[in-house]
Amino acid sequence: MENTHQGLGSLVDILKKMHQEGNFSFCVLIDKDGFQVAAAANDTQDLDRKAATIALIQRTIDQVQRHMEMTSPQEVVIFDSSGQRLVCRLFQIQQYPMILACTVPDRNQPYRKIINKAIREIHQNWKL
Numbered sequence: 364m365e366n367t368h369q370g371l372g373s374l375v376d377i378l379k380k381m382h383q384e385g386n387f388s389f390c391v392l393i394d395k396d397g398f399q400v401a402a403a404a405n406d407t408q409d410l411d412r413k414a415a416t417i418a419l420i421q422r423t424i425d426q427v428q429r430h431m432e433m434t435s436p437q438e439v440v441i442f443d444s445s446g447q448r449l450v451c452r453l454f455q456i457q458q459y460p461m462i463l464a465c466t467v468p469d470r471n472q473p474y475r476k477i478i479n480k481a482i483r484e485i486h487q488n489w490k491l
Contacts, residue, residue: 373488374392374400374401374485374488374489375402375403377401377481377484377485377488378390378391378392378401378402378403378481379403381403381465381477381478381480381481382403382404382465384477385465385467385472385474385478386468386472387465387466387467387468387474388404388405388465388466388468389402389403389404389405389410389413389465389466390402390403390404390463390464390465390481391404391410391413391414391417391463391464391465392461392462392463392464393414393421393461393462393464394459394460394461395421395459395460395461396418397417397418397419397421399411399414400461413464417451417462417464420439420451420462420464421451421462424436424451424453435453436453437452437453437454438450438451438452438453439451439453442470445470446469446470447466447467447468447469447470448466448467448470448474449465449466449467450464450465450466450467450474450478451463451464452464452478452482454482456485456486456489457489461485463478463481463482463485465478
């Protein structure tokens with residue numbers, strides 16, 4: 364299952380590849396306002412709700428940055444008791460802040476190389 368705004372099919376392809384390579388439950392790319400740009404997930408996933416949750420995390424990050432006097436975070440990871448992780452990688456494309464988020468199902472599963480590769484490909488394929 365995938366979602367995209369018109370004209371962003373290559374971004375969906377990047378997330379589909381990331382989803383498959385990492386065996387992630389879902390992958391979503393959102394903008395700074397919380398709008399879903401592209402996504403890939405297992406058929407049973409509720410992507411709109413998950414993207415909205417990532418947008419809430421973005422707002423929390425903004426508050427932490429402002430009130431804790433921190434510079435821009437690069438990554439936020441939330442672990443659950445089973446070892447599953449929600450990974451939110453923050454980056455910019457031109458002047459646009461974005462979040463690439465995914466759920467990593469296994470505590471021992473590597474994910475950073477896959478996310479880094481996807482971000483490089485997103486930069487290469489970004490068209491306004």
